[in-house]
């Protein structure tokens with residue numbers, strides 16, 4: 001069911017694209033709080049954005065706030081801090097067709113036919129089934145050597161041949177966030193080999209990691225991947241392997257959204 005949702009607005013103009021971010025990359029609420037998705041029409045109470053009537057007749061607006069955008073060529077949409085904020089909007093329009101939505105763990109999202117990715121801090125009122133927000137951030141778990149390997153083999157987003165995509169929002173449990181940084185790194189890589197496994201599908205799969213936790217979003221992470229149809233099998237194998245790792249024992253909510261364009 002489509003839900004009319006109001007998202008706080010900063011300013012106008014539509015702009016939807018992926019900016020190049022090469023070289024830079026990413027409280028446990030009680031389950032009741034987390035599951036109260038902003039788009040959930042049944043949600044109520046704290047953490048729920050009130051649903052207001054659609055009142056803005058303009059196209060979905062997006063622009064990074066004036067003066068905050070990095071002026072260097074190829075860095076459109078990237079704020080001076082290097083961070084990229086994005087809203088993933090499930091609704092009637094957008095470049096990506098939503099092919100499937102699978103709730104892997106926890107509740108799903110309301111159905112929507114298309115996905116629009118709107119870059120920028122916030123946008124005006126829009127008609128959407130759901131809106132998930134995230135921001136890129138610094139690396140937490142990557143060693144220098146891993147960083148170099150990733151940088152050497154990663155692909156840019158928006159390659160013409162990459163007509164398949166996956167948006168996988170993930171929330172981890174209170175137990176995960178109560179661990180220390182070195183304990184998390186140890187589970188993430190020494191035990192689960194997340195980076196080593198991921199490197200096996202590079203450069204075929206392009207990726208970007210957004211963080212939602214510090215924005216008060218229901219998902220700690222919005223993970224985004226683009227690949228060609230011929231690389232879909234390799235991507236599926238990677239997802240299956242990651243879901244079998246010790247790291248995934250700490251995943252308490254996950255939705256697997258597949259897209260095509």
Ligand code: HEM
Nearest residue numbers: 026138139140141142168170195198199205207221223239
């Ligand atoms: C395509 C190959 C992949 C590569 C190269 C890769 C690499 C990475 C790296 C380097 C990080 C750590 C970022 C940091 O240091 O903060 C990371 C984090 C993460 N990745 Fe992947 N990844 C891949 C695929 C996936 C897939 C398929 C999923 C979901 C099914 C996924 C979910 C996550 C999540 C949730 C995090 C955040 C973990 C945390 O901070 O607790 N990744 N990934």
